[in-house]
Amino acid sequence: GQNIDQPTEMTATEGAIVQINCTYQTSGFNGLFWYQQHAGEAPTFLSYNVLDGLEEKGRFSSFLSRSKGYSYLLLKELQMKDSASYLCAAVDSNYQLIWGAGTKLIIKP
Amino acid sequence: GAVVSQHPSWVICKSGTSVKIECRSLDFQATTMFWYRQFPKQSLMLMATSNEGSKATYEQGVEKDKFLINHASLTLSTLTVTSAHPEDSSFYICSARDREVGNQPQHFGDGTRLSIL
Numbered sequence: 001g002q003n004i005d006q007p008t009e010m011t012a013t014e015g016a017i018v019q020i021n022c023t024y025q026t027s028g029f030n031g032l033f034w035y036q037q038h039a040g041e042a043p044t045f046l047s048y049n050v051l052d053g054l055e056e057k058g059r060f061s062s063f064l065s066r067s068k069g070y071s072y073l074l075l076k077e078l079q080m081k082d083s084a085s086y087l088c089a090a091v092d093s094n095y096q097l098i099w100g101a102g103t104k105l106i107i108k109p
Numbered sequence: 110g111a112v113v114s115q116h117p118s119w120v121i122c123k124s125g126t127s128v129k130i131e132c133r134s135l136d137f138q139a140t141t142m143f144w145y146r147q148f149p150k151q152s153l154m155l156m157a158t159s160n161e162g163s164k165a166t167y168e169q170g171v172e173k174d175k176f177l178i179n180h181a182s183l184t185l186s187t188l189t190v191t192s193a194h195p196e197d198s199s200f201y202i203c204s205a206r207d208r209e210v211g212n213q214p215q216h217f218g219d220g221t222r223l224s225i226l
Contacts, residue, residue, distance in 0.1 A: 033214055042115075042202050042217040043153070087153070097143075097215065101152040 002026045004100035006088050011106045012078055020073045020086050020103045028093020034062050034073045035087040037102065043087055046073070075105075083107045112136055113205050115218025123226055124195060130188045130221045132203030138183035139205035143215060144176075147200045159186040193225045 003025045012018040024032065031050035035043035049055055049064035049071060061074040073086055088100040112135040120128050132142055142159040157178050158166045165178035177189040186205075190197055200222050204215035 040200075040222075042220045045214040045216070048214060096158075097155075099153050099155070 002090075002092060002098045004088055004090060004098055006086075006100040006103045008101070009104045009106065011108060012075075014078055014080060014107055014109050016078050017074065017076050018078060018105065020075075020088075020105065022071045022073070022088035022100055024069050024071070024088070024090040024098070024100075026090045026092040026098055029066065030091040030093065030095060032062075032064055032071050032091065033089045033097070034071075035089065037085045037087055039084070046086075078107050080107050080109070113203065113216045113218040115203050115221055117221060118219060119222050119224075121224045121226065122193065125192055126225075128190045128193055128223060130190075130201055130203070130223075132186045132188070132205065132218050134184045134205045134207065134216075137205075137207035139186075139207055140183060142180060142186040142203055142205045144178060144186075144188050145202045145204065147202060147220075149200075153202065156188075190223065193223070195225045198223055198225045 006022045031048055033048050034046040036046050037043040047062040049062050052064055052066055054061055054063045059076045064071045085102040085104050087102045089097040092098055114133045114135055116131045140161050144156045145153045146156050147153050155168050156171045159178045159180040161180045161183050167173045175191055180186040200220050202217055202220040204217045206215050
């Protein structure tokens with residue numbers, strides 16, 4: 001079956017760095033997305049990886065290892081506004097998104 | 110960037126009412142739109158995939174007669190919750206992609222919060 005695993009909740013300190021991991025098992029693979037979702041709002045697109053390696057975009061970076069079925073989202077210089085849920089979603093062979101349950105990130109001053 | 114408009118944002122209505130939610134892609138054509146439901150503190154749950162000009166594909170456990178989907182044009186899909194009951198109260202979100210290519214992200218509408226009294 002298809003499955004996405006990511007931690008349920010993480011806590012970090014303002015100004016610090018946090019890494020949110022995601023492992024996936026899908027029927028075929030056509031890339032992996034990370035979305036940010038603030039409470040009560042719709043998800044917003046953060047990143048897409050289809051090749052191995054690190055993609056950097058400002059304070060946020062996303063990494064993919066296809067051989068390990070593994071990705072992470074790295075958030076640097078954490079700000080209070082980064083408190084949100086972070087959703088990992090893999091694209092299967094039919095180009096359907098397989099969603100993780102999301103990681104709730106709590107930022108403390 | 111790609112914009113998806115979802116309307117209405119909030120609906121509060123009595124049990125037994127039917128509610129229609131619209132999802133529009135404003136600056137691109139979407140052959141495929143997706144309808145999700147999200148209960149508090151839970152992840153997104155895909156309800157159905159809406160294909161322009163054809164019947165929607167429903168996920169297991171989602172009643173197609175309860176949740177009517179119409180995708181009449183390349184920019185509009187509608188979800189109608191028929192005879193809504195309190196257990197249908199949830200956050201409904203639509204998304205769309207402008208090409209059938211894996212690296213195109215789904216762009217989400219702002220969601221509709223449905224409360225059935």
